[in-house]
């Protein structure tokens with residue numbers, strides 16, 4: 153499967169990122185064991201490929217939680233209280249930003265700007281953009297409860 | 305379609321618009337679409353829903369528009385709960401409702417704009433080529449195809465268009481360098497990394513009128529003899545990725561992209577590449593490294609990308625807004641564009657009003673409008689209702705301005721004169737709860753996290769700056785001298801503007817809000 157992805161994409165100009173994105177999309181992370189194969193296919197050194205994986209914030213080397221919240225902490229969202237949400241998650245829900253909950257249910261990560269700066273605080277929740285994020289919404293995510301603002 | 309539907313006669317379906325723009329989706333546009341469909345079915349109303357881009361009045365999203373004989377009538381912000389009452393009040397005939405705003409184009413926020421680059425955004429179905437062409441699409445390209453490369457470049461130069469990515473370098477002059485650099489292979493690269501906090505114009509255009517960017521890139525290719533284009537799009541924009549990707553496929557099928565653009569015999573092809581969550585990839589040479597499949601370490605300039613760019617080939621690299629403005633200029637003439645604006649800032653700026661603001665969104669205006677006008681007249685003040693205290697313009701590397709600088713006009717030179725930066729046109733408003741010492745600390749933290757690591761002033765300076773600001777915040781105000789020294793070092797010795805401009809937010813905070821750096825402030829705040 154991984155080798156199939158690599159072989160399909162290796163002919164692109166500058167194929168590294170497309171390959172890493174495709175691997176992560178399929179497996180949820182980029183396994184270190186794929187590095188030699190990618191290096192080989194692209195005629196690059198293993199150090200170059202590994203360097204790329206660690207350089208870009210998007211790529212994970214281990215699977216994330218079942219749900220992933222990417223919370224925007226850039227200036228426009230700061231002005232709307234995103235840091236209160238970070239604090240709330242940590243003190244009330246026991247979830248530290250930029251980590252995965254011990255149960256493996258939830259990963260919360262910092263991102264800087266999602267292009268929704270007039271409707272902050274913003275977050276990508278399982279890939280879907282949500283505006284005006286508040287504590288109540290985060291409670292629902294943490295409790296694995298459905299929430300009307302996350303459907304559709 | 306006509307006939308008896310329920311108890312009323314409908315001669316044609318009712319057409320409504322509900323955006324597919326990411327901001328609208330983020331507050332429930334998709335749920336409104338479903339609720340509308342269900343309710344229409346229940347009542348036997350023949351409803352046609354077109355998914356448009358956003359009109360840019362983001363506080364009204366989801367904004368539902370109904371086509372009436374008088375024009376499009378707006379309702380918003382609509383939630384799924386409002387749908388029944390909207391039908392009860394016959395919104396589909398333009399009926400009065402608590403969420404009604406009358407004709408969309410008469411809403412003052414929208415009406416008092418000069419929409420050139422954004423002329424079609426929110427108006428049309430972004431993925432309908434017919435709609436695009438009916439609203440003036442490809443007129444500029446057709447003209448360009450009948451011109452020499454040098455004439456196209458001259459038109460862009462005469463328009464006065466400057467790079468909307470932030471640096472404001474004249475676009476025509478950049479193109480001329482590429483035109484005059486001879487090579488078998490040249491590239492057009494569109495910078496859609498839009499990393500600045502407070503900015504979303506690139507995203508809105510790519511979601512709301514993607515063919516305009518495609519047209520602009522083809523014109524660039526035709527002008528300088530480049531046959532291949534790349535759009536480097538940030539991965540934080542999945543919705544733009546989807547819509548723009550569909551638009552490329554549609555344009556290919558219709559022959560606007562490919563071996564012979566619209567039968568002209570000139571080839572141009574286009575591909576989107578996703579970034580991977582690194583702010584520095586918006587810096588042009590870092591972006592090129594990334595496109596080449598490497599770690600995105602900044603290259604020293606010269607050589608300029610215009611001479612040695614992607615894979616060492618002559619490359620036009622431009623921001624989305626710069627490229628998407630070219631079709632308007634080609635269609636309407638350089639002079640028509642240059643007639644807007646002030647001083648050396650010609651044309652219009654798609655302003656993005658964000659942060660703690662009552663009416664946030666996209667405002668395209670001729671250069672010269674003041675910050676105060678934007679924040680107060682358009683924005684209506686803070687969202688929280690608390691007093692305004694600061695505004696950051698130009699993204700994370702831009703200055704924090706106090707109320708006393710709000711009379712500054714939006715103009716590259718006017719901002720530079722006040723030690724600020726207009727950048728990509730993002731305006732982030734803060735109320736009186738902002739602590740500028742914390743913002744100064746954040747500027748260093750952001751630089752430390754996002755530095756490419758190539759040069760020491762930036763890599764080490766930012767980390768030391770963050771640590772030192774921590775000490776200042778803890779009460780060691782004597783350390784402010786060290787903060788200033790670090791700023792001087794970063795300004796003078798950084799290789800690129802990441803390290804070089806990080807001192808701008810820091811120094812502006814210190815200069816305009818010194819009270820936030822005093823220990824007494826900390827005590828009072830606790």
Ligand SMILES: NC(=O)c1ccc[n+]([C@@H]2O[C@H](COP(=O)([O-])OP(=O)(O)OC[C@H]3O[C@@H](n4cnc5c(N)ncnc54)[C@H](O)[C@@H]3O)[C@@H](O)[C@H]2O)c1
Pocket residue numbers: 467468469470471472473477478479481497498499500503586587588608609610621698699701725726727728800801
């Ligand atoms: N849009 C965003 O999200 C964002 C984020 C961070 C920074 N920025 C902006 O980036 C700016 C800095 O960018 P930069 O370091 O690329 O600026 P720069 O001044 O080095 O370059 C500006 C552009 O002009 C080109 N250029 C310069 N001289 C040329 C010549 N003689 N011929 C042809 N082309 C020439 C450069 O290649 C580049 O494309 C900042 O001012 C900031 O506003 C934007």
Ligand SMILES: Cc1cc2nc3c(=O)[nH]c(=O)nc-3n(C[C@H](O)[C@H](O)[C@H](O)COP(=O)(O)O)c2cc1C
Pocket residue numbers: 466467468469470471472473475495496497498499500583584585586587588589621622623624626627800801802
């Ligand atoms: C740290 C940093 C980040 C940047 N990010 C962006 C960006 O996200 N989008 C952009 O268009 N330009 C960005 N730029 C500016 C580009 O380097 C370059 O000037 C621009 O793409 C040129 O296009 P233009 O002339 O059309 O503005 C950034 C510059 C720096 C130093």
Ligand code: SF4
Pocket residue numbers: 584602754755756757758759760762763798799800801802803804
């Ligand atoms: S200033 Fe920072 S981001 Fe720019 S080249 Fe140096 S280390 Fe890299």
Ligand code: FES
Pocket residue numbers: 224225226227228229230264265266267268269272273274500501502503
């Ligand atoms: S700053 Fe949070 S979405 Fe832009």
Ligand code: FES
Pocket residue numbers: 758759760761799
């Ligand atoms: S590499 Fe040493 S200062 Fe830039």
